[in-house]
Amino acid sequence: MTETAPKGATIYAVEEYTLAEEPYYLPIGDEVELFESAYEQHIPVLLKGPTGCGKTRFVEYMAYRLGRPITKISPGSGRHEEHRVPLITVACHEDLTASDLVGRYLLDVDGTRWIDGPLTRAVKSGAICYLDEVVEARKDTTVLIHPLTDYRRLLPVEKLGQVIEAADGFLLVISYNPGYQSALKDLKHSTRQRFIAIEFTYPPREQEAEIIAHESGVDRATARDLARLGEKVRNLKEHGLGEGVSTRLLIYAGKLIAKGIAPRRACQVAITWALTDDREVQRSIEEVVTSIFE
Amino acid sequence: MSQADSILERYAGQLHAFPAAVAASFAEACRTLAERLPPEALDHWARLGMQLAELNLRSFEAADEFFRASARLAPAASTEALEAVAHEALAIAADSVPLATAFLRAAPQALEGFGFEHFEQWTSLGRRLYKGNWKSAALAGQFFETSASMAGQVRLGQLSRLVLFLDELARHSYELASACLAQVPTVFQRLGEEDRLPYLTYALELAQSSWADARLYLDRGPSLLEKVHQPVRERFLLLAAQVAKGYGRSAFQYLEAAAEGLAELEPDQHHRVIELAEQLAPYSPEAAMEFLANVGTVLQRIRFEELEAWHETGLRILQTSYEGGEAYFRLQSAKSEEMLERLSARVDLARVGEVLRLYCKALTGRNVAIQNAAALAEKGIGWVDETKASTEGTTIFLPERMERYATKEENFAAYKVFATHQAAHLEFGSFEFRFDREPRVFERTLPAPASANGTGAITDMERYFDLFGDRQLASDLYTVAEDTRIDAAIKREYGGIRRTLARLQRDELARRPDVRMMPLRQAFVENLIRFSLDGSEAIRWPAARSEPMAQALAILSKLQDPEATVEDAAEAAARLYRIAVTIPNVFEEAEIEWQAVEPAESLSAAMEGGKLGPEGAEARLGDVGLGEGELEYTSPPDPDFRGDFKPELVQLLMKLREDAQTGQAGSGQPMQLTPEQLQELLEKSVEIDLDALMEGDLEQTTGLFLSNLQKEAGTPMQDKKDAPGRPTSDQSTGEGESEQPLEPVVSVYYYDEWDFRAQDYKPRWCAVKEMVIQEGTEEFYEATLREHAGLVAQTRKQFELMKPEMFRKIKRLRDGEDIDLDAAIEWMVEHRVGANPNDKVYWRRNKVERDVAVAFLIDMSASTDEEIQKRDKRYDDDFDDDPRRYLSWWVSKRRHELSHPPKRIIDVEKESTVLLMTALETIGDQYGIYGFSGYGRDNVEFYVIKDFDEQFDDRIKRRLDKIAPIRSTRMGPAIRHATYKLLQTNAKVRILFLLSDGRPQDHGYGRDRTEKEYAIHDTKQALLEAKREGITPFALTVDRAGHDYLKTMCQDMGYEVVADIESLPSRLPALYRRLTE
Incomplete structure (x- = not known):
């Protein structure tokens, strides 16, 4: 990434914020073609994979590729200008309810006023709606998206007594991290079986090195060392690490190194300490770091 | 008439009163003395002698001794000396004739040894020991004799200290004093002159404080002092x-x-x-x-x-x-x-093992274990060196400690290199050699895969080594080739440890034996090792023969290529072997010049181009034989940090393991190694040192080795036994976990113990042995439920009420799921009338979770065996004193007792546990039930009745039955272990429930069995530790005296004393409810 001049915060309206440049994405397999076909055929897509392996980046990249700018909003942010929003990302959390997605009445001076939720907006404007970490959301939300994800493509809005037929460009994309698997946080089969699933894993060493080099600006040798480190640390998966180190963290480490931080130190803050609080595991990762970096 | 005769005549009459022997010795002494003494002096002497003889009834014995002594003294002693002896003897004899006799017997020697000037002092030392009784007389006498025998080698100062010591001892026991005195000459002989005084000073001190040890001290003291x-x-x-x-x-x-x-x-x-x-x-x-x-x-x-x-x-x-x-x-x-x-500066494997394990796991991506190298040797599967790093494919073995450098950091770094080298063997596939895979940087000159089959080799590695005539040489060359490849890979991949690796290599180079002292072929291999240690400059080789060496080095350096595989190493080793066999294993002439050799620029045609047909290759690899003047080839030592490399054995083990697993998964027959095959392998392989393994004869060794190997690989030794009545585990898992081990599996944990006097922990003081309790019958469980049916239903109901609703609607929020209609209308009304409306009009459902884990710790000490209610006198009252009915009365009483055995504390504890379990099952809390007992700090038994992750089932019911009084109560470690168990759960609320019948008590749990403070303080400390970890401890005791110590033990923690033990079954669930609500 090229360096940008320091600037103050800029406020965009939800729809006005678009990404001018093409997001960097290095295809590992045939995921781009798969997604394009699915989009054309209105088939909802489930992206599986551990955190920080590029799922979100992939959706952004696909939105861009499919000729659409990108917008991010968070649920309940209260914006109500009517605009077309081509990609709406909703980060799901455990208190995310159906009304957060569909919309709700707000109090106004003269009574109540309806406001569309992000899902409704996406359905209306024909956008890609990306529900990140969908298992985190409450169970009722997943049932809500059922009629949207089969041939009907309908969104019932109970409180308004309406049914909205999705615009042509609408596509529901959800992501899901199988690493967290617990009885509570698993997708229902009735939900699962409405999506095609594209699996993401961390990229192979060479590609990952390329991504790190590109994103962080370190030289290839360092990038390769970082990728190797990533591979080694991922071997420790079940030791309190939930998942291995993400490509994102490796890139952070790379960025610090590119700014002149000593590699060992950069890995310590970006990887070792970021990954775990367990002293023993920290020490072990540290040893791997000191083995790879001088 | 001589002077002597006249004296004899003069005293003959007096002498007549004594036995003839006295007269005889008098006569002899008289004659001897007459030659030296003037007549007056002689007469004086005789008079003194007579005086002594007539002193009392038995003093003639002393006199007899005096005469003899005089005779012996004669040549040297002066008149004064003689007189002094006589006077002392007279004085002593007045007290004790035997003592005087002993004194006189010793006197000549003493006079000679100590000199006349010290004679009196010596005498007084002896007399000090005399206390007026015959025992002291004997001791003093012994002293005179013993000290006189040492005269000349001992100073009087030392003797006077000795007397003090003996005097002290004699106050307690004359026998001991006498025995000690008897030892003194030996002791003094062994001690140096200057050590004697301090030695006796300590002896004196010892005699005062612990006289019984004096003998021991004299026995062992000198050798201790040495x-x-x-x-x-x-x-x-x-x-x-x-x-x-x-x-x-x-x-x-x-x-x-x-x-x-x-x-x-x-x-x-x-x-x-x-x-x-x-x-x-x-x-x-x-x-x-x-x-x-x-x-x-x-x-x-x-x-x-x-x-x-x-x-x-x-x-x-x-x-x-x-x-x-x-x-x-x-x-x-x-x-x-x-x-x-x-x-x-030392680093112990025990302390860094876990870090290294994760480190190696990260490197290899496999679940490797780290163990002490001694553990590998113990397995008896071919490894014998207890100090060398090695691996057998699944575990990395490292030396127990590292102390080669001056700081911890350096030592740990060295450990890391050791571990990395072994991990690299796994990571870079040292044991994955396949005979049919082509090398990558070399062209294959080994026989084609198809040509050399049917050799009956079990593994590819064995098949490879079978090609060579000198297996030892081949193995060494393969090792150096593979290590070169591995070290190069480590340096390439792990830049961070390059420096430490280089340092270890340098140190290793400095330790290598002198190459010039070796026969040539051996020197060749040694030079290869040096090259592999990055020590090209340390290579020394006869100048005249440089070409083959240069070629060999060129081959070796090709293995540093990133592309090189284990097959390349094997190929390289074969090529090196061909060169090596052309070098005679002889000593070079002394004056020849040895010089450094650089690797050849290019491989010669003979090495590279001359691709050999299978037959040719085999011929070249074949038997070497000893040429004229050649020596048997022996291996140069292995570099330390690389440890033991046994590819052949590892491949065999891996093969056995693989077969064992596929065999257990039900597909394919497990390959059984026949003893014949093994015998062959044993004899062939240079990796197995038969002599070192040998136990008994060869056959026995082989048998043992076979069974060890199979144990290691997990090969089933017998037919699998089907556990009756239990569903067989899913075969597809392939885990092959056996169902139930026959013997209880004991895992040992170590915990510190708090010493309140020292205000410090005793490190790793207690060994807690965790084991699953044996299973009894379900009868107890069922019976309890029957007996307490009412209580069970009641508790269950109470607990069901505790079960939280999953969602609770919370109203009056500023933000929420939806608008609360009532609140909204209220708001609207207030807004319309112009009041200040409350804008909290939303509601939201909140999830309420009950997340409790509880560990029950049941005291299984012997004291719980006590009956609660002694059978009262009802029966006695029944009996109407009619002897005819006694028998029938007794039978009925006995029958009643048998059917209703008296309840013991433990029974009530068990019943309460059962009730609580049913309650807990209702509410769904995680719980574990553990019992503890034991004896001494090395033996704290921790019984698992139900572990946290176990489901409540019939097995648990059967285990409940086996809760029984065993031994002591060392609560501290049991609490610590339960704390550890609780910390493994992920619950938000953790409770430790201690159920006991009295204060903590165990062998060595305090100064003595009666001391309470130590045990109570340690228990308190353990409870505090639990509390610090966020656990809520609660102690419940049925000991009525419990208030006394529970107050100290629990302080601000919860505790309760249940006075009426029979109420425990109802009390326990109630308490638990209160604790968690």
Whole structure:
């Protein structure tokens, strides 16, 4: 990434914020073609994979590729200008309810006023709606998206007594991290079986090195060392690490190194300490770091 | 008539009164003396003799001895001396004739040895021992004789100290004093002149404080003292004497331990160590002795220069607390351990094993274990060296400790290199050699895969080695080739340890044996090893023969290519072998010039281009045979950090493991190694040192080896037994976990123990042995439910009420799921009337979770065996004293007793547990039930009745039955272990419930069995630790006296004393409810 001049915060309206440049994405397999076909055929897509392996980046990249700018909003942010929003990302959390997605009445001076939720907006404007970490959301939300994800493509809005037929460009994309698997946080089969699933894993060493080099600006040798480190640390998966180190963290480490931080130190803050609080595991990762970096 | 005759005549009459022997000795002495003494003196002498003889009834015996002594004294002694002897004898004989006799017997020797000037002093020493009874007379007599026999070698000063010692001992036991005295000559002989006084000083001190050990001291003292450097022996003994003053009975043990401790040091260190001990003595002589006793152990961990820092810390502790300081120097305190650990440059595998395990796991991506190398040797599967790093494919074995460098960091770095090298064998596929895979950087010159089959080899590695005539040489070359490849890969991939690796390689190079002293072929291999250690400059080779060496080095350097695989290493080894066999294994002439060799620029045609047909290759690889003047080839030593490399054995093990697994998964037959195959392998392989493995004859060894190997690989030795009535585990898992081990699996955990006197932990003091309790019958469980049916239903209902609703609607929120209609209308009304409306009009459903884990810790000490209600007198009252009905009465009583056995505390504990379990099952809390007992700190038994992750089922019911009174109550470690168990759960609320019948008590849990404080404080500390971890401890006791100690033990923690034990079954669930609501 090229360096940008320091600037103050800029406020965009939800729809006005678009990404001018093409997001960097290095295809590992045939995921781009798969997604394009699915989009054309209105088939909802489930992206599986551990955190920080590029799922979100992939959706952004696909939105861009499919000729659409990108917008991010968070649920309940209260914006109500009517605009077309081509990609709406909703980060799901455990208190995310159906009304957060569909919309709700707000109090106004003269009574109540309806406001569309992000899902409704996406359905209306024909956008890609990306529900990140969908298992985190409450169970009722997943049932809500059922009629949207089969041939009907309908969104019932109970409180308004309406049914909205999705615009042509609408596509529901959800992501899901199988690493967290617990009885509570698993997708229902009735939900699962409405999506095609594209699996993401961390990229192979060479590609990952390329991504790190590109994103962080370190030289290839360092990038390769970082990728190797990533591979080694991922071997420790079940030791309190939930998942291995993400490509994102490796890139952070790379960025610090590119700014002149000593590699060992950069890995310590970006990887070792970021990954775990367990002293023993920290020490072990540290040893791997000191083995790879001088 | 001679002078003598006249004297004889003069006294003949008087002598007549005594036995003839007296007259005879008088006559003889008289004749001898007459030659030297003037007549008056002779007469005077005779008169004194007569005086002695007539002193009392038996004094003639003394006189007889006097005459003999006089005869012996004659040549040297002066008249004065004779007179002195006579006067002393007269004085002594007045007290005791036997003593006088003994004195006279010893006198000549004593006079000669000590000289006349000290004679009187000597005499008085002996007389001091005489106390007026015959025992003391015997002792004094013995003293005269013994000391006289040593005269000349011993000073009077020493004797006077000895007398003090004997005098002291004699106060307790004359026998002991006499026995000790008998030993003195031997002791003195063994001791140096200057050691004797201090030796006796200590003896005196010992006699005063612990006289019974005196004999032991005399027995062992000299050899103990020899362990102490001579110049400081005196100070050592004086120090020990101080301890003896204060610590009566164990004084000698301290001395012994301290001497043994010093023996482990270099003599020149003794001086400083004693000085350090002397600094401790004013505070606590015991601490000083403990210091000496343990200094050897300490110095195994830290260097001598660091000892003072360790001592200093201990001294400071000692100044504030004697108990603490003593524990410190006894090495029974966490502080001392911590200090040692900090000072020590040594790194113990036990401390870094876990880090290294994860490290190796990260590197290899496999679940490798890390173990002490000794553990591998113990397995008896071919590895014998207990100190060398190695791997057998699943576990990396490392030396127990690393202390080659001066700092911890360097030592750990070295450990890391050791571990990395072994991990790299796994990571870079050293054991994945496949005969049919082509090398990548070389062209194959080994026979084609198809050509060499049917050799009956079990593994590819074996098949490869089968090609070579000299297997040892081939193995060495393969090892050096593979290590070259591995070290190159490590340097390439792990830049961070390059420096330490280089350092180890350099150190290794410095240690290599002189290549010029080796026969040529051996020198060839040695040079290859040096090259592999990055030591090209250390290569020495006869100048005239440089070409093959250069070629060999070129081959080896090709293995540093990133592309090189294990097959390349095998190929390279084969090529090296061909070169090696052309080099005769002879000594080069002495004056030949040895020079460095550079790798050849290019491989010669013979090496590279001359691709050999299968037959040719085999011919070249074939048997070498000894040429004229050639020596048998022996291997140069392996570089230390690379450890033991046994590819052939590892491949065999991996193959066995694989077969064992596929065999158990039900597909394919497990390959059984026949003893014949193994025999062949054993004899062939150079990796197995038969002599080192040998136990009994060859056949026995082979058998043992076979069974060890199979055990290691997990090959089923017998037909699988189907456990009856249990569903067989899913075959597809392939895990092959056996269902139920026959013997209880015991895992041992170590915990510190709190010593409240020292205010410090005793590190790793208690061993908690965790095991699953045996299974009994379900009968107990069912019976309890029947008996308490009402209570069960009631508790269940109560607990069901506790079950939280999953969601609770919370109203009046500023933000929420939806608008609360009532609130909204209210708002609207208020808004319309112009009041200030409350804008909290949303509601939201909140998830309420009950997340509780509880560990029940049941006291299974022997005291729970006590019956609660003694069978009352009902039966006695029944009996109407009619003897005819006695029998029937007794039978009915007995029957009743058998059907309703008296309840014991443990039974009530068990019943309560059952009730609580049913309640807990209702509410769905995680729970574990554990029992504890044991004896002593090494034996804290921790029984698992239900572990946290176990489901409640019939097995658990059967286990409940087996809860029974066993032994003591060491609560601290049991609580610590339960805490550990609780911490493994992920619940938000954790509770530790302790159910006991009395105060903690165990062997060694306090100064003696009756001391309560120690145990109570440790238990309290354990409960506090649990609390610090966020666990809520709760103690429940049925001991009515419980208030006394529970107040101390639990302080601000919850506890309850259940006075009426029979109410426990209803009380326990109620308590639990209160605790978690």
